[in-house]
Amino acid sequence: MKTMWCMVVAGVLVTATAFAELTKDEQERVQKAAEVVTALREAPDNGIPQELWDKANCVVVLPGVKKAAFGIGGEFGKGVMSCRTESGWSAPVFMEMAKGSFGFQIGAQEADLVLLVMNRRGIDKMLKDQVNLGADASVAAGPVGRTGVAATDLKLNAEILSYSRSRGLFAGIDVSGGVLRPAKDANARAYGANVAPYDVVLGAKVNAPTPTRAFVTALGTGVRATSGVK
Numbered sequence: 001m002k003t004m005w006c007m008v009v010a011g012v013l014v015t016a017t018a019f020a021e022l023t024k025d026e027q028e029r030v031q032k033a034a035e036v037v038t039a040l041r042e043a044p045d046n047g048i049p050q051e052l053w054d055k056a057n058c059v060v061v062l063p064g065v066k067k068a069a070f071g072i073g074g075e076f077g078k079g080v081m082s083c084r085t086e087s088g089w090s091a092p093v094f095m096e097m098a099k100g101s102f103g104f105q106i107g108a109q110e111a112d113l114v115l116l117v118m119n120r121r122g123i124d125k126m127l128k129d130q131v132n133l134g135a136d137a138s139v140a141a142g143p144v145g146r147t148g149v150a151a152t153d154l155k156l157n158a159e160i161l162s163y164s165r166s167r168g169l170f171a172g173i174d175v176s177g178g179v180l181r182p183a184k185d186a187n188a189r190a191y192g193a194n195v196a197p198y199d200v201v202l203g204a205k206v207n208a209p210t211p212t213r214a215f216v217t218a219l220g221t222g223v224r225a226t227s228g229v230k
Contacts, residue, residue: 022211026189033215035218036063037215038218047170048116052118057083058082058083058116058201059219062095064077077097077113078094078183080093089220091216092200095182097175097181098178112166113164114163114164118160122159123202133178133180134177134178139158139160139175140158140160
């Protein structure tokens with residue numbers, strides 16, 4: 001019994017250590033991603049249509065992506081991804097995006113990117129070592145506002161719908177050509193080196209580290225419950 005108790009305590013200490021090793025930048029990134037989601041949810045007339053939000057299986061948020069970061073090699077847009085499960089939104093995995101040349105709003109040098117993953121095929125591709133948006137997974141600029149869905153059939157075809165926010169305004173954006181992948185080092189710090197991104201968002205084997213819970217909470221606010229990933 002004593003041996004078993006020691007193993008439990010050791011496991012708790014290992015988990016706590018993994019959570020504590022998130023860098024300050026990673027913690028700030030998660031907090032900014034939560035703020036983006038909150039702003040998005042508070043803009044029903046000018047944000048992502050509710051119907052598409054309700055149908056999204058996963059959400060990726062990459063806050064503060066700088067236009068100059070693309071094309072010079074060595075800088076990335078970084079953020080987090082969470083998926084719906086039967087018990088709510090999953091613990092987030094850290095993601096990073098490189099390459100691409102995106103059409104930010106005129107004059108904007110920085111934007112928050114939001115990707116809605118609409119089906120299981122898109123999720124499986126997203127959690128590979130890397131996915132080339134537009135080539136490996138179909139992606140389209142998402143419609144905006146209450147009437148956006150009625151004006152397009154994108155939701156019937158695209159695996160991923162993409163949005164940007166700059167100067168407080170949301171708009172659909174074409175991110176074709178971007179390369180998206182799990183951020184291995186950040187995920188290892190959050191969950192341990194032996195935990196795969198798939199197990200984090202779909203395996204229900206881990207809990208969200210304390211610094212990431214604001215993002216999960218923001219996703220859950222005002223979102224209709226679903227039966228999980230389809």
